[in-house]
Amino acid sequence: MWSIIQIELYKIYKRPRTYIAFGAIAALIWVIQMGLKIDGEAYAAFLMKDINNTLIVDGKVLNGYLICYILLQLLLVHVPLLVALIAADMLSGEANLGTLRLLFTTPYSRTQWVLAKFIAASIYTILLLIWLAALALFLSMYIFGTDDLFLMKSNYVVLIETQDVFWRYVGAFVFASFSLLTVTALGFLMSSLANNSIGPIVATISAIVFFTILSTLNIPLFNLVKPYLFTTHMNNWKEFFDIQVTENNEAITGSILNIQKIKTSLLVLSIHIVLFVGASILIMKKKDVLS
């Protein structure tokens, strides 16, 4: 099994398309970081203009931690689209090339192939996330330094002390990996249904957009299904940045306001991963390879 995972990773490594996502993330982050480096103070002043009269903020608001948060808010919505480029092509791309039949005549079962391909695509997804973390977090920390994280939510502000921030990012990235692996698994399912490359990529992206809209709209009918949609849970990495406070409104270091919400989201995402991959295996086992 390990040898076919290695082979799948090797093929991903050799494909030019693999590097599009890494390049796109690097370019986006670099542009935003440069923009904030050049004109960041004006941006920070704009953020703070509504609360400057009621709150005195000491220290460096526009630090590496805040910039990472801004980047994640912007990018974690779009990275799934980049993941779909590879994941949704893993099976259908081989069918389209005609190489699927070569693979399926080797001494490995179809289940082994689907699992190996999913694991390889998952490793790619994790590497993409590590790349994102390296640029969005570590590079921002290097360029802008660190300080307390000051976040303005819709009707309250959150202030997290410097030493209490880093582990939250680790948690947020681990959570994000579950979100992206769900997209990988969805891409896989779409990939198992088609024999061409473009269809599953478009279908995966369309499904994400469709379910994201359902998750966002506050309509009673949609509210019934929202808890079961993976898109409802994908952005809950932000829960790591909501902290508990004492009766005197003092932040409790190391706390998370709603840990149960994170656990529920991880469970829902995991169930989706298992269902999507399981369905892909069943489809591929029954499929006649005619390509």
Place this chain on the structure above:
Amino acid sequence: MTIINVASLCKNFGSLEAVKDLSFEVNEGEIFGFLGQNGSGKSTTIRMLLSLIHPTSGHIEIFGQDIVAHRNQIAKKMGAIIERPDLYPYLTAKEHLQLFAKLSQKKISASQIEHTLQQVGLSNRAFDKAQTFSLGMKQRLGIAIALVHQPELVILDEPTNGLDPQGIADIRHLIKDLAQKEGKTILVSSHLLTEIEQMAHQILIIHQGKKIALGPTATLLDPAKSLMKLNTTNDVLSKEKIAVSEFAAFQLDREEGIYFSIPTEKIASLHQFIVNAGIPIVSLESKRSLEDYFLQITSQSN
């Protein structure tokens, strides 16, 4: 020893019966020619042998083992190319062989990979990416992939597709060598019937999914009935005369030319009949190639 044993194999795609009750055996060390027109069910049958398509009914045994229960063990001893030579455009010829050598679960040395590239005439292109290859070179690489792990059974679906005449001759010699010198069993399909004729020990012909002929090449090419083509100065009159004679039963339904599938001992009588009818004969040719035989037999089947 029987290497492939196919019994009552059927495959339906919806209401289409692609393969109907097909049975045959392939013996160890032989080159088994598999003939059929496009859409006759050849590739569907080959894909069922390779477990790419699930049969609707019937049974396949390879190396004495059931293909469904022991697919992975059987696959270790098989190599195949199926229709087109589809490859990874971003990998070189050598990388393809290294990749499929690893997938075979056998220890394949670097020298064996070099040897396989040499066998198919691709040594000088080992480090070129497949996307730069012509169709013929891709076909050679496809054959190399099928051979790199030294399989006991090689299944080649249209292996000479896209090759020039020299390439076709090279592949024919390679297939013969694989059977004669290395004792491999080879099932080969081709639309170039003369190729099969020159190398196959046994031939199976299928038409519209059904077996219409199976037997040793020598026997199939020397049937009790001969395929004859009659050329006269007046084919219209000849056809009219033949239509009301005893030879009408032997005439084949062809739009062009006058063909007979006729017992050999009756050829002289046919010649005499046309002469007696006062029609000058230009020629009465024996058409004994496999291609003609194939046309004869599929015409009868229709």
